[in-house]
Amino acid sequence: MLNHSKKQLCPLCDSEGNLFFKDKLRTYFNCTNCMSVFLDRNNLPASKEEKKRYLEHNNDVNDPGYQKFVEPIVTAVLNDFTKKDRGLDFGAGTGPVVSKLLKDKNFQIELYDPFFHNYPETLKKKYNFIVCCEVIEHFHHPKKEFELLKKMLLPNGKIYCMTDLYNEEIDFHKWYYKNDRTHVFIYHRKAIEWIKDELNFSGLTVDGRLITFDF
Numbered sequence: 001m002l003n004h005s006k007k008q009l010c011p012l013c014d015s016e017g018n019l020f021f022k023d024k025l026r027t028y029f030n031c032t033n034c035m036s037v038f039l040d041r042n043n044l045p046a047s048k049e050e051k052k053r054y055l056e057h058n059n060d061v062n063d064p065g066y067q068k069f070v071e072p073i074v075t076a077v078l079n080d081f082t083k084k085d086r087g088l089d090f091g092a093g094t095g096p097v098v099s100k101l102l103k104d105k106n107f108q109i110e111l112y113d114p115f116f117h118n119y120p121e122t123l124k125k126k127y128n129f130i131v132c133c134e135v136i137e138h139f140h141h142p143k144k145e146f147e148l149l150k151k152m153l154l155p156n157g158k159i160y161c162m163t164d165l166y167n168e169e170i171d172f173h174k175w176y177y178k179n180d181r182t183h184v185f186i187y188h189r190k191a192i193e194w195i196k197d198e199l200n201f202s203g204l205t206v207d208g209r210l211i212t213f214d215f
Contacts, residue, residue, distance in 0.1 A: 011038060012142045013194055021172050035188035037166050044140055045181055051115045053182050054093060061100040072210045073133050073160050074101045083107055085128035091135030092117050098133050126154045132161045137183045150199045159213040165189055
């Protein structure tokens, strides 16, 4: 007998989600509209648990492997913008390697993270570009967070996200990406397209793990 309901509303598009996967600790639902997989609201980690998990990440900004991992997002910014443009590293975490690499190229970029760079004034400014590297899968309220990101973007700006997308060919039971207990909303390609249409972005590019929204 399940301890949770067999349906929940998707926190992104507010459509019905059906029971999708359950283990001893967590229950997941699959949205019938945007096809994303999201964690049961009753299983969402508390802030203290989230912060503890993020502190476990060994994110050394000088680690060549870590720098290589974020290279797609850094290269995209360098190709699309100049040193005159202003950027925001949203969800920068304990090791803001994207910001470090961009600052090494004399780019202007500010940091925001609710746990480690909690500067609310940064959320009241406007930016030419915003980077969210391994961040959007942690959003408890993804629609609200994307609305905030769009609000901070200047005309002709871009939002760059890096995350793993779910698709029906993935064996969710064996998929590593769900094993991080702070990965609470895992996007499907249809969800990314829904965000683009719902928030009136002018363009969308999905290149592997790199997702770019154009304003």
